[in-house]
Amino acid sequence: MIIAQISDMHIQPDRRLLKGKFDTAGNLETCITQLNALKPDLVLATGDLVNRGEREAYALLRELLAPLQAPVYLMPGNHDDRALMREFFPEHEYLFTGHERMNHVIACDGLQIIMLDSIIAGNDEGTIGAAQLAWLDTQLAAAPQQPAIIALHHPPFATGARFINNFFCADGPELGRLVARYPNVLRVISGHLHRNIQVNFAHAIGSVCPSTAVTFGLAIAPRTPFFYSNEPPGYHLHLWQPDKPVITHTVLLPPSSHINDV
Numbered sequence: 001m002i003i004a005q006i007s008d009m010h011i012q013p014d015r016r017l018l019k020g021k022f023d024t025a026g027n028l029e030t031c032i033t034q035l036n037a038l039k040p041d042l043v044l045a046t047g048d049l050v051n052r053g054e055r056e057a058y059a060l061l062r063e064l065l066a067p068l069q070a071p072v073y074l075m076p077g078n079h080d081d082r083a084l085m086r087e088f089f090p091e092h093e094y095l096f097t098g099h100e101r102m103n104h105v106i107a108c109d110g111l112q113i114i115m116l117d118s119i120i121a122g123n124d125e126g127t128i129g130a131a132q133l134a135w136l137d138t139q140l141a142a143a144p145q146q147p148a149i150i151a152l153h154h155p156p157f158a159t160g161a162r163f164i165n166n167f168f169c170a171d172g173p174e175l176g177r178l179v180a181r182y183p184n185v186l187r188v189i190s191g192h193l194h195r196n197i198q199v200n201f202a203h204a205i206g207s208v209c210p211s212t213a214v215t216f217g218l219a220i221a222p223r224t225p226f227f228y229s230n231e232p233p234g235y236h237l238h239l240w241q242p243d244k245p246v247i248t249h250t251v252l253l254p255p256s257s258h259i260n261d262v
């Protein structure tokens, strides 16, 4: 089974370039052309679908996603508007759980992919919250032998990246302690930091997916300011088979899909 993870597409109204330089719509089109050739079983979009929660951007996102042949599951990021996601994607039934948060479990091929909404409306910081942690605990306890991948927008772990220190998931350590009780959790996958990052997270592997829109500069040394990088954007492909390790490939978009004069 192939799970494509795309993240942080930051679509702007009218195909406007992000920061006047980054072709977020064109990059997503290139990505979708690649995905249609790679034929994933499903595509998980881990938030920041649009740049500023604009109505016109969701309309364009819907157009851009239309050629995608695999089923796509949308998750909110701190740049998203849950109400507009529901308005523009009414056929995505999992967005309508009856709760404000958009949580959902995709069960396929003996794997459960648990989509966890980490958004606080109006805030860039993320949180899971006691109620959602309890919900997650219940989900995992119901099928402790079934392999699981947890997906959320905000990385629930430190990454060493200095650019958005305050924007992590505040209760990541609590999630780590919960994951530690469930050996069946194989991966905890996220977005938000616009880079390709892997960490140890309890017994599992935690990862950050690159953005299809723009890569954040590598700022690890103290006092390194935030900057946009000219590294190519990209996405992740997670390969899963029963009783085998999860394999993750990072796929970079071609250089023509980003502007090189940052």
Ligand SMILES: [Fe+2]
Residues within 6 Å of the ligand: 008, 010, 047, 048, 077, 192, 193, 194, 211
């Ligand atoms: Fe983002």
Ligand SMILES: [Fe+2]
Residues within 6 Å of the ligand: 047, 048, 077, 078, 079, 153, 191, 192, 193
């Ligand atoms: Fe984000």
